[in-house]
Amino acid sequence: MSQAWPDIDAEELAARCIARLRQGDRVSKGLDISIDVGAPGRVSLSMAVTESMVNAYEICHGGYIFTLADTAFAYAASTRNNVAVALNCHIDFVRPANKGDRLHAHAQVTNAGKTTGVVMVKVVDQQDRQIAELHGRYYNMGRAVLDGAKETAGGMSAESR
Numbered sequence: 393m394s395q396a397w398p399d400i401d402a403e404e405l406a407a408r409c410i411a412r413l414r415q416g417d418r419v420s421k422g423l424d425i426s427i428d429v430g431a432p433g434r435v436s437l438s439m440a441v442t443e444s445m446v447n448a449y450e451i452c453h454g455g456y457i458f459t460l461a462d463t464a465f466a467y468a469a470s471t472r473n474n475v476a477v478a479l480n481c482h483i484d485f486v487r488p489a490n491k492g493d494r495l496h497a498h499a500q501v502t503n504a505g506k507t508t509g510v511v512m513v514k515v516v517d518q519q520d521r522q523i524a525e526l527h528g529r530y531y532n533m534g535r536a537v538l539d540g541a542k543e544t545a546g547g548m549s550a551e552s553r
Contacts (some may be wrong), residue, residue: 396416398504400403400441402432403431405471405472405473405538406430406432406433407430407432407433408474408538409468409470409471409473409537409538410435410470410471411432411474412481412537412538413466413470414427414467414511417463418481420463423456423459423460423541424439424440425437425439425523426438426439427464428496430471430513431471432471432472432476432520433444433466433471433472433500433501433504434471434499434500434501435464435467435468436497436498436499437460437463437464437467437496438494438496439456439460439494439495440493440494440495440496440498441456441490441492441493441494442491443491444491445453445491446491447453448454449488449489449539450491451488451489452489452490452491452495452499454483454485454501454552455525456523457485457489457492457495457515457524457530458481458525459497460486460497460515460527461481461497461499461513461515461524461526461528462528463484464497464499464528465480465481465513465526465530466500466527466530468500468501468513469501469509469511469528469530470537472504472524473536473537473538474532474533474537475533475534475535475536475537476509476530476531476532476533477533478528478529478530478531479508479528479530480528480529481525481526481527481529482528483524483525483527484524484525484526485523485524486522486525487521487522487523488523489539493517494517494518495511495516495517496515496516496517496518497513497514497515498513498514498515498516499511500512501511506532507531507532508515508529508530508531508532509529509530509532510527510530511526511527512525512526512527513525513526513527513528515538517543518523543544
């Protein structure tokens with residue numbers, strides 16, 4: 393379910409939705425995940441692999457890679473002003489990531505239906521080597537990310553910050 397805002401274009405709507413999601417996203421803030429690109433149906437996020445993310449094999453724990461990919465999945469799925477939650481996700485790990493790597497998750501909605509959609513996320517390192525690929529399906533909860541009564545033309549109201 394897309395919640396249309398006739399006074400703004402799709403790019404601006406996507407930017408506002410991403411900003412609203414980021415506002416309450418304690419996980420991505422805690423992991424210092426950056427929002428690099430946002431547009432309707434797509435987003436690119438990045439994260440540095442730190443010492444605390446390295447497992448006993450001296451590589452990045454897969455859970456952190458999944459979290460980065462899942463975050464990109466969620467943001468991309470919600471750019472049409474729809475609260476979208478994961479129905480399922482499948483991730484394939486292609487190669488390990490190491491401490492000091494900068495991982496980039498590029499998410500693209502490949503199918504946006506009325507109630508469900510599909511997102512593909514490719515995770516690469518700073519040398520553009522593929523680390524992982526996530527395929528996920530989401531469900532639209534039938535609610536808007538942005539509440540028109542609390543939003544202003546210039547962005548979010550002070551009440552919603």
